[in-house]
Amino acid sequence: MITVAIVEDDGDIRESLALLINGTPGFSCINAYGDCETALDGIVEDPPDVVLMDVGLPGMSGIEGIRLLKERLDEINLLVLTVHDESKLVFDALCAGACGYLLKDTPPAKLLEAIRETYEGGAPMSTQIARMVVGSFRINPHTALTQRETEVLEQLCKGKSYKMIADTLFISEETVRRHIKHIYRKLQVGSKSEAVAKALKEKLVFAL
Amino acid sequence: MITVAIVEDDGDIRESLALLINGTPGFSCINAYGDCETALDGIVEDPPDVVLMDVGLPGMSGIEGIRLLKERLDEINLLVLTVHDESKLVFDALCAGACGYLLKDTPPAKLLEAIRETYEGGAPMSTQIARMVVGSFRINPHTALTQRETEVLEQLCKGKSYKMIADTLFISEETVRRHIKHIYRKLQVGSKSEAVAKALKEKLVFAL
DNA sequence: ATTGCAATGACCCATTTGGGGGATACAAGA
Protein backbone atom coordinates (compact mmCIF):
# COMPACT_ATOMS: atom_id res chain seq x y z
CA MET A 1 0.00 0.00 0.00
CA ILE A 2 1.48 3.33 -1.12
CA THR A 3 0.35 6.27 1.01
CA VAL A 4 -0.09 9.66 -0.62
CA ALA A 5 -0.67 13.22 0.60
CA ILE A 6 -2.04 15.95 -1.63
CA VAL A 7 -1.24 19.66 -1.50
CA GLU A 8 -3.56 21.52 -3.84
CA ASP A 9 -5.53 24.70 -3.35
CA ASP A 10 -8.37 23.92 -5.76
CA GLY A 11 -10.95 21.93 -3.77
CA ASP A 12 -12.41 20.16 -6.80
CA ILE A 13 -9.09 18.96 -8.08
CA ARG A 14 -8.09 17.95 -4.58
CA GLU A 15 -11.27 15.90 -4.30
CA SER A 16 -10.86 14.16 -7.64
CA LEU A 17 -7.25 13.29 -6.94
CA ALA A 18 -8.15 11.84 -3.57
CA LEU A 19 -10.96 9.85 -5.14
CA LEU A 20 -8.70 8.54 -7.88
CA ILE A 21 -6.02 7.49 -5.43
CA ASN A 22 -8.35 5.96 -2.87
CA GLY A 23 -10.27 4.24 -5.63
CA THR A 24 -7.21 2.40 -6.84
CA PRO A 25 -6.07 -0.78 -5.09
CA GLY A 26 -2.62 -0.39 -3.61
CA PHE A 27 -2.93 3.37 -3.16
CA SER A 28 -4.24 5.36 -0.26
CA CYS A 29 -4.59 9.10 0.12
CA ILE A 30 -3.98 9.70 3.80
CA ASN A 31 -4.23 13.50 3.76
CA ALA A 32 -5.12 16.43 1.55
CA TYR A 33 -4.14 20.02 2.25
CA GLY A 34 -5.28 23.29 0.74
CA ASP A 35 -2.14 25.29 1.42
CA CYS A 36 1.54 24.86 2.13
CA GLU A 37 1.52 26.11 5.69
CA THR A 38 -0.83 23.47 7.08
CA ALA A 39 0.60 20.85 4.71
CA LEU A 40 4.07 21.34 6.13
CA ASP A 41 3.05 20.54 9.69
CA GLY A 42 0.71 17.78 8.68
CA ILE A 43 3.21 16.01 6.46
CA VAL A 44 6.00 16.24 8.98
CA GLU A 45 3.59 14.89 11.61
CA ASP A 46 2.37 12.02 9.49
CA PRO A 47 4.62 11.47 6.45
CA PRO A 48 3.18 9.71 3.41
CA ASP A 49 5.24 7.70 0.95
CA VAL A 50 4.67 10.28 -1.74
CA VAL A 51 3.58 13.93 -1.66
CA LEU A 52 1.70 15.24 -4.67
CA MET A 53 2.05 19.00 -4.75
CA ASP A 54 0.79 21.89 -6.79
CA VAL A 55 3.19 24.83 -7.13
CA GLY A 56 0.77 27.58 -8.06
CA LEU A 57 -0.47 28.01 -4.52
CA PRO A 58 -1.70 31.15 -2.81
CA GLY A 59 0.35 32.31 0.15
CA MET A 60 3.68 30.60 0.44
CA SER A 61 5.15 29.73 -2.93
CA GLY A 62 5.13 26.04 -3.71
CA ILE A 63 8.86 26.19 -4.35
CA GLU A 64 9.52 27.55 -0.90
CA GLY A 65 7.18 24.89 0.46
CA ILE A 66 9.21 22.16 -1.20
CA ARG A 67 12.42 23.59 0.19
CA LEU A 68 11.08 23.78 3.72
CA LEU A 69 9.54 20.35 3.58
CA LYS A 70 12.74 18.72 2.32
CA GLU A 71 14.64 20.60 5.00
CA ARG A 72 12.58 18.94 7.70
CA LEU A 73 12.04 15.61 6.02
CA ASP A 74 14.99 15.02 3.77
CA GLU A 75 13.84 11.60 2.62
CA ILE A 76 10.34 12.56 1.54
CA ASN A 77 9.39 11.82 -2.07
CA LEU A 78 7.75 14.85 -3.56
CA LEU A 79 6.09 14.97 -6.95
CA VAL A 80 5.06 18.28 -8.48
CA LEU A 81 1.74 18.29 -10.30
CA THR A 82 0.92 21.56 -12.00
CA VAL A 83 -0.26 23.32 -15.13
CA HIS A 84 2.89 25.43 -15.26
CA ASP A 85 5.62 24.41 -17.67
CA GLU A 86 7.90 27.47 -17.57
CA SER A 87 11.49 26.35 -17.33
CA LYS A 88 12.28 28.59 -14.36
CA LEU A 89 9.56 26.97 -12.30
CA VAL A 90 10.59 23.48 -13.32
CA PHE A 91 14.23 23.96 -12.43
CA ASP A 92 13.43 25.84 -9.25
CA ALA A 93 11.24 22.95 -8.14
CA LEU A 94 13.95 20.39 -8.87
CA CYS A 95 16.59 22.55 -7.15
CA ALA A 96 14.31 22.78 -4.13
CA GLY A 97 14.16 19.01 -3.94
CA ALA A 98 11.20 17.77 -5.98
CA CYS A 99 11.92 14.32 -7.36
CA GLY A 100 9.52 14.49 -10.28
CA TYR A 101 7.43 16.94 -12.25
CA LEU A 102 4.10 16.21 -13.91
CA LEU A 103 1.81 18.48 -15.88
CA LYS A 104 -1.89 18.42 -15.13
CA ASP A 105 -2.77 16.96 -18.51
CA THR A 106 -1.29 13.69 -17.28
CA PRO A 107 -3.95 10.98 -17.63
CA PRO A 108 -5.00 9.24 -14.41
CA ALA A 109 -3.32 5.95 -15.28
CA LYS A 110 -0.02 7.73 -15.93
CA LEU A 111 -0.37 9.67 -12.72
CA LEU A 112 -0.79 6.52 -10.67
CA GLU A 113 2.14 4.93 -12.49
CA ALA A 114 4.23 8.01 -11.70
CA ILE A 115 3.35 7.79 -8.02
CA ARG A 116 4.39 4.16 -7.98
CA GLU A 117 7.57 4.96 -9.86
CA THR A 118 8.41 7.67 -7.36
CA TYR A 119 7.79 5.26 -4.50
CA GLU A 120 10.17 2.82 -6.15
CA GLY A 121 12.96 5.35 -6.45
CA GLY A 122 12.33 6.82 -9.87
CA ALA A 123 11.87 10.40 -11.01
CA PRO A 124 8.89 10.62 -13.33
CA MET A 125 8.46 13.65 -15.56
CA SER A 126 6.04 14.60 -18.28
CA THR A 127 7.73 14.11 -21.65
CA GLN A 128 8.20 17.78 -22.40
CA ILE A 129 9.61 18.37 -18.93
CA ALA A 130 12.03 15.49 -19.36
CA ARG A 131 13.22 17.00 -22.63
CA MET A 132 13.76 20.37 -20.96
CA VAL A 133 15.70 18.76 -18.15
CA VAL A 134 17.88 16.65 -20.39
CA GLY A 135 18.36 19.54 -22.80
CA SER A 136 19.72 21.66 -19.98
CA PHE A 137 22.83 19.51 -19.90
CA ARG A 138 23.70 20.00 -23.53
CA ILE A 139 27.04 21.67 -24.21
CA ASN A 140 26.86 24.63 -26.58
CA PRO A 141 28.85 23.50 -29.61
CA HIS A 142 28.88 26.86 -31.39
CA THR A 143 31.71 28.57 -29.62
CA ALA A 144 33.70 31.42 -31.04
CA LEU A 145 36.58 30.24 -28.88
CA THR A 146 39.58 28.37 -30.22
CA GLN A 147 40.65 25.01 -28.87
CA ARG A 148 43.30 26.50 -26.65
CA GLU A 149 41.03 29.24 -25.40
CA THR A 150 38.45 26.65 -24.46
CA GLU A 151 41.09 24.75 -22.48
CA VAL A 152 41.98 27.93 -20.63
CA LEU A 153 38.33 28.66 -19.97
CA GLU A 154 37.91 25.17 -18.53
CA GLN A 155 40.75 25.87 -16.13
CA LEU A 156 39.17 29.17 -15.17
CA CYS A 157 35.96 27.29 -14.42
CA LYS A 158 37.89 25.14 -11.99
CA GLY A 159 38.90 28.28 -10.13
CA LYS A 160 42.56 28.27 -11.16
CA SER A 161 44.78 31.36 -11.06
CA TYR A 162 46.87 32.55 -14.00
CA LYS A 163 49.92 30.89 -12.51
CA MET A 164 48.20 27.57 -11.94
CA ILE A 165 46.81 27.54 -15.45
CA ALA A 166 50.25 28.30 -16.82
CA ASP A 167 51.68 25.33 -14.93
CA THR A 168 48.86 23.03 -15.98
CA LEU A 169 49.05 23.86 -19.67
CA PHE A 170 52.84 24.18 -19.73
CA ILE A 171 52.87 27.71 -21.05
CA SER A 172 54.00 31.00 -19.58
CA GLU A 173 51.75 33.10 -17.43
CA GLU A 174 51.95 35.78 -20.12
CA THR A 175 50.41 33.47 -22.66
CA VAL A 176 47.64 32.64 -20.25
CA ARG A 177 46.99 36.36 -19.93
CA ARG A 178 46.82 36.69 -23.67
CA HIS A 179 44.35 33.82 -24.07
CA ILE A 180 42.21 35.20 -21.30
CA LYS A 181 42.15 38.63 -22.94
CA HIS A 182 40.84 37.01 -26.09
CA ILE A 183 38.28 35.04 -24.13
CA TYR A 184 37.05 38.22 -22.44
CA ARG A 185 36.65 39.94 -25.80
CA LYS A 186 34.75 37.06 -27.34
CA LEU A 187 32.50 36.50 -24.35
CA GLN A 188 32.09 40.21 -23.75
CA VAL A 189 33.11 40.02 -20.14
CA GLY A 190 35.78 41.65 -18.03
CA SER A 191 36.72 39.37 -15.17
CA LYS A 192 37.38 35.76 -14.31
CA SER A 193 34.25 35.25 -12.31
CA GLU A 194 32.12 36.85 -15.00
CA ALA A 195 33.70 34.59 -17.60
CA VAL A 196 33.08 31.54 -15.43
CA ALA A 197 29.49 32.59 -14.86
CA LYS A 198 28.89 33.02 -18.56
CA ALA A 199 30.70 29.83 -19.50
CA LEU A 200 28.59 27.80 -17.14
CA LYS A 201 25.32 29.55 -17.93
CA GLU A 202 25.80 29.05 -21.65
CA LYS A 203 27.39 25.63 -21.27
CA LEU A 204 30.58 26.49 -23.11
CA VAL A 205 32.71 23.93 -21.31
CA PHE A 206 32.50 20.38 -20.09
CA ALA A 207 31.83 19.56 -16.46
CA LEU A 208 32.91 22.04 -13.82
CA MET B 1 6.68 4.21 -39.18
CA ILE B 2 9.57 5.14 -36.86
CA THR B 3 12.98 4.43 -38.39
CA VAL B 4 15.81 3.38 -36.10
CA ALA B 5 19.58 2.93 -36.45
CA ILE B 6 21.62 0.86 -34.03
CA VAL B 7 25.23 1.45 -32.95
CA GLU B 8 26.42 -1.53 -30.93
CA ASP B 9 29.64 -3.48 -31.09
CA ASP B 10 28.27 -6.81 -29.83
CA GLY B 11 26.94 -8.64 -32.88
CA ASP B 12 24.44 -10.74 -30.94
CA ILE B 13 22.88 -7.80 -29.17
CA ARG B 14 22.83 -5.87 -32.44
CA GLU B 15 20.98 -8.73 -34.06
CA SER B 16 18.41 -9.10 -31.32
CA LEU B 17 17.71 -5.39 -31.22
CA ALA B 18 17.23 -5.27 -34.98
CA LEU B 19 14.95 -8.28 -34.79
CA LEU B 20 12.91 -6.75 -32.00
CA ILE B 21 12.51 -3.46 -33.82
CA ASN B 22 11.76 -4.94 -37.22
CA GLY B 23 9.41 -7.43 -35.65
CA THR B 24 7.26 -4.69 -34.18
CA PRO B 25 4.64 -2.95 -36.32
CA GLY B 26 5.37 0.75 -36.67
CA PHE B 27 9.12 0.35 -36.16
CA SER B 28 11.83 -0.25 -38.70
CA CYS B 29 15.55 -0.71 -38.15
CA ILE B 30 17.10 0.80 -41.24
CA ASN B 31 20.75 0.34 -40.27
CA ALA B 32 22.99 -1.28 -37.68
CA TYR B 33 26.63 -0.38 -37.13
CA GLY B 34 29.40 -2.09 -35.17
CA ASP B 35 31.46 1.00 -34.43
CA CYS B 36 31.19 4.78 -34.19
CA GLU B 37 33.35 5.62 -37.18
CA THR B 38 31.21 3.88 -39.79
CA ALA B 39 28.04 4.79 -37.91
CA LEU B 40 28.85 8.49 -38.15
CA ASP B 41 29.05 8.50 -41.93
CA GLY B 42 26.15 6.13 -42.35
CA ILE B 43 23.80 8.05 -40.07
CA VAL B 44 24.67 11.41 -41.60
CA GLU B 45 24.12 9.88 -45.03
CA ASP B 46 20.80 8.30 -44.14
CA PRO B 47 19.40 9.69 -40.87
CA PRO B 48 16.92 7.58 -38.93
CA ASP B 49 14.27 9.04 -36.62
CA VAL B 50 16.05 7.64 -33.60
CA VAL B 51 19.59 6.39 -33.02
CA LEU B 52 20.07 3.71 -30.40
CA MET B 53 23.68 3.80 -29.23
CA ASP B 54 25.92 1.86 -26.92
CA VAL B 55 28.62 3.90 -25.20
CA GLY B 56 31.04 1.14 -24.28
CA LEU B 57 32.42 0.86 -27.79
CA PRO B 58 35.94 -0.07 -28.89
CA GLY B 59 37.83 2.64 -30.76
CA MET B 60 36.20 6.02 -30.58
CA SER B 61 34.46 6.61 -27.29
CA GLY B 62 30.71 6.62 -27.50
CA ILE B 63 30.61 10.02 -25.86
CA GLU B 64 32.86 11.50 -28.52
CA GLY B 65 30.70 9.76 -31.10
CA ILE B 66 27.59 11.44 -29.74
CA ARG B 67 29.30 14.80 -29.78
CA LEU B 68 30.45 14.45 -33.37
CA LEU B 69 27.12 13.14 -34.55
CA LYS B 70 25.18 15.98 -32.94
CA GLU B 71 27.68 18.41 -34.41
CA ARG B 72 26.84 17.24 -37.90
CA LEU B 73 23.17 16.48 -37.37
CA ASP B 74 21.95 18.75 -34.65
CA GLU B 75 18.36 17.53 -34.79
CA ILE B 76 19.05 13.83 -34.49
CA ASN B 77 17.38 12.00 -31.60
CA LEU B 78 19.91 9.85 -29.86
CA LEU B 79 19.14 7.34 -27.17
CA VAL B 80 21.93 5.74 -25.16
CA LEU B 81 21.49 2.06 -24.38
CA THR B 82 24.19 0.62 -22.17
CA VAL B 83 25.05 -1.45 -19.11
CA HIS B 84 27.00 1.44 -17.58
CA ASP B 85 25.31 3.48 -14.88
CA GLU B 86 28.26 5.51 -13.54
CA SER B 87 27.21 9.09 -13.11
CA LYS B 88 30.15 10.51 -15.02
CA LEU B 89 29.20 8.54 -18.11
CA VAL B 90 25.53 9.46 -17.81
CA PHE B 91 26.19 13.18 -17.52
CA ASP B 92 28.89 13.15 -20.17
CA ALA B 93 26.43 11.51 -22.56
CA LEU B 94 23.74 14.07 -21.83
CA CYS B 95 26.23 16.95 -22.14
CA ALA B 96 27.32 15.54 -25.48
CA GLY B 97 23.74 15.66 -26.70
CA ALA B 98 22.02 12.35 -25.95
CA CYS B 99 18.33 12.88 -25.37
CA GLY B 100 17.73 9.78 -23.30
CA TYR B 101 19.59 7.10 -21.38
CA LEU B 102 18.48 3.50 -20.94
CA LEU B 103 20.16 0.65 -19.14
CA LYS B 104 20.37 -2.71 -20.83
CA ASP B 105 18.08 -4.35 -18.33
CA THR B 106 15.22 -2.42 -19.93
CA PRO B 107 12.56 -4.91 -21.04
CA PRO B 108 11.77 -4.96 -24.78
CA ALA B 109 8.35 -3.36 -24.39
CA LYS B 110 9.82 -0.48 -22.41
CA LEU B 111 12.57 -0.08 -24.97
CA LEU B 112 10.08 0.25 -27.81
CA GLU B 113 8.03 2.67 -25.75
CA ALA B 114 11.16 4.71 -25.11
CA ILE B 115 11.97 4.85 -28.81
CA ARG B 116 8.47 6.08 -29.52
CA GLU B 117 8.68 8.60 -26.71
CA THR B 118 11.96 9.90 -28.08
CA TYR B 119 10.42 10.22 -31.52
CA GLU B 120 7.59 12.21 -30.00
CA GLY B 121 9.92 14.66 -28.31
CA GLY B 122 10.42 13.06 -24.92
CA ALA B 123 13.56 12.10 -23.05
CA PRO B 124 13.17 8.60 -21.64
CA MET B 125 15.48 7.42 -18.91
CA SER B 126 15.70 4.29 -16.79
CA THR B 127 14.29 5.06 -13.36
CA GLN B 128 17.62 5.09 -11.55
CA ILE B 129 19.11 7.34 -14.23
CA ALA B 130 16.17 9.73 -13.94
CA ARG B 131 16.73 9.92 -10.20
CA MET B 132 20.41 10.68 -10.70
CA VAL B 133 19.60 13.38 -13.21
CA VAL B 134 16.92 15.00 -11.09
CA GLY B 135 19.05 14.65 -7.98
CA SER B 136 21.84 16.59 -9.67
CA PHE B 137 19.71 19.72 -9.47
CA ARG B 138 19.19 19.56 -5.75
CA ILE B 139 20.57 22.47 -3.79
CA ASN B 140 22.79 21.50 -0.89
CA PRO B 141 20.85 22.66 2.18
CA HIS B 142 23.63 22.03 4.71
CA THR B 143 25.64 25.16 4.25
CA ALA B 144 27.95 26.60 6.85
CA LEU B 145 27.26 30.00 5.30
CA THR B 146 24.98 32.59 6.87
CA GLN B 147 22.05 34.08 5.03
CA ARG B 148 23.96 37.18 4.04
CA GLU B 149 27.02 35.24 3.00
CA THR B 150 24.88 33.10 0.76
CA GLU B 151 23.46 36.21 -0.87
CA VAL B 152 26.96 37.49 -1.51
CA LEU B 153 28.01 34.14 -2.90
CA GLU B 154 25.06 34.23 -5.28
CA GLN B 155 26.21 37.59 -6.55
CA LEU B 156 29.73 36.24 -6.99
CA CYS B 157 28.27 33.40 -9.05
CA LYS B 158 26.76 35.98 -11.35
CA GLY B 159 30.22 37.37 -11.98
CA LYS B 160 29.77 40.61 -10.05
CA SER B 161 32.66 42.68 -8.72
CA TYR B 162 32.95 43.88 -5.13
CA LYS B 163 31.60 47.26 -6.10
CA MET B 164 28.63 45.85 -7.97
CA ILE B 165 27.75 43.55 -5.11
CA ALA B 166 27.96 46.46 -2.70
CA ASP B 167 25.52 48.43 -4.85
CA THR B 168 23.16 45.51 -5.25
CA LEU B 169 22.99 44.65 -1.56
CA PHE B 170 23.11 48.29 -0.39
CA ILE B 171 26.17 47.82 1.79
CA SER B 172 29.67 49.22 1.59
CA GLU B 173 32.36 47.59 -0.46
CA GLU B 174 34.25 46.96 2.75
CA THR B 175 31.43 44.86 4.10
CA VAL B 176 31.35 42.87 0.90
CA ARG B 177 35.05 42.20 1.39
CA ARG B 178 34.34 41.05 4.91
CA HIS B 179 31.61 38.63 3.86
CA ILE B 180 33.78 37.29 1.09
CA LYS B 181 36.64 36.70 3.51
CA HIS B 182 34.31 34.59 5.65
CA ILE B 183 33.05 32.73 2.61
CA TYR B 184 36.61 31.93 1.59
CA ARG B 185 37.40 30.56 5.04
CA LYS B 186 34.31 28.41 5.19
CA LEU B 187 34.65 27.08 1.67
CA GLN B 188 38.40 26.74 1.99
CA VAL B 189 39.13 28.72 -1.12
CA GLY B 190 41.13 31.82 -1.92
CA SER B 191 39.65 33.56 -4.92
CA LYS B 192 36.37 34.54 -6.50
CA SER B 193 36.55 32.07 -9.34
CA GLU B 194 37.47 29.25 -6.99
CA ALA B 195 34.54 30.14 -4.76
CA VAL B 196 32.21 30.22 -7.75
CA ALA B 197 33.52 26.88 -8.97
CA LYS B 198 32.96 25.30 -5.57
CA ALA B 199 29.57 26.89 -5.08
CA LEU B 200 28.31 25.56 -8.37
CA LYS B 201 29.92 22.14 -8.03
CA GLU B 202 28.42 21.63 -4.59
CA LYS B 203 25.15 23.39 -5.40
CA LEU B 204 25.41 25.93 -2.62
CA VAL B 205 23.35 28.56 -4.41
CA PHE B 206 20.25 28.86 -6.53
CA ALA B 207 20.46 29.19 -10.27
CA LEU B 208 23.42 30.98 -11.76
C1' DA C 1 24.49 39.90 32.48
C1' DT C 2 27.46 37.81 29.48
C1' DT C 3 28.86 35.39 25.73
C1' DG C 4 28.73 34.51 20.93
C1' DC C 5 27.46 35.33 16.26
C1' DA C 6 25.79 38.02 12.33
C1' DA C 7 26.18 42.13 9.97
C1' DT C 8 28.16 46.37 9.30
C1' DG C 9 32.34 49.51 8.29
C1' DA C 10 37.42 50.92 8.13
C1' DC C 11 42.71 50.87 7.10
C1' DC C 12 47.03 48.85 5.26
C1' DC C 13 49.65 46.29 1.97
C1' DA C 14 51.18 42.70 -1.19
C1' DT C 15 49.60 40.09 -5.00
C1' DT C 16 46.60 39.19 -8.85
C1' DT C 17 44.23 40.67 -12.41
C1' DG C 18 42.72 43.46 -16.61
C1' DG C 19 43.83 46.36 -20.52
C1' DG C 20 47.17 48.66 -23.45
C1' DG C 21 51.07 48.19 -26.20
C1' DG C 22 54.59 44.93 -29.37
C1' DA C 23 56.87 40.69 -31.22
C1' DT C 24 57.88 35.93 -33.26
C1' DA C 25 56.60 31.48 -35.40
C1' DC C 26 53.75 28.54 -37.94
C1' DA C 27 49.93 26.86 -40.69
C1' DA C 28 46.04 27.57 -43.55
C1' DG C 29 44.06 30.01 -47.13
C1' DA C 30 42.97 34.05 -50.49
Added chain:
DNA sequence: TCTTGTATCCCCCAAATGGGTCATTGCAAT
Protein backbone atom coordinates in the same frame (compact mmCIF):
# COMPACT_ATOMS: atom_id res chain seq x y z
C1' DT D 1 52.75 35.69 -52.18
C1' DC D 2 50.49 37.92 -48.72
C1' DT D 3 47.09 37.91 -45.34
C1' DT D 4 44.78 35.87 -41.53
C1' DG D 5 44.41 33.29 -37.40
C1' DT D 6 46.45 30.71 -33.63
C1' DA D 7 49.73 30.15 -30.18
C1' DT D 8 53.53 31.70 -27.96
C1' DC D 9 56.15 35.35 -25.09
C1' DC D 10 57.50 40.25 -22.94
C1' DC D 11 56.73 45.03 -20.66
C1' DC D 12 54.00 48.61 -18.29
C1' DC D 13 50.54 50.26 -15.18
C1' DA D 14 46.22 51.05 -12.92
C1' DA D 15 42.52 48.79 -10.73
C1' DA D 16 40.68 44.87 -8.34
C1' DT D 17 41.38 41.46 -5.20
C1' DG D 18 42.96 38.76 -0.95
C1' DG D 19 44.60 38.79 3.80
C1' DG D 20 45.63 40.88 8.11
C1' DT D 21 43.80 43.52 12.20
C1' DC D 22 40.39 46.43 14.63
C1' DA D 23 35.71 48.23 15.93
C1' DT D 24 30.43 48.90 16.60
C1' DT D 25 25.73 47.36 16.66
C1' DG D 26 21.95 44.22 17.51
C1' DC D 27 20.08 39.84 18.53
C1' DA D 28 19.73 35.32 20.53
C1' DA D 29 21.04 31.93 23.56
C1' DT D 30 23.17 30.78 27.99
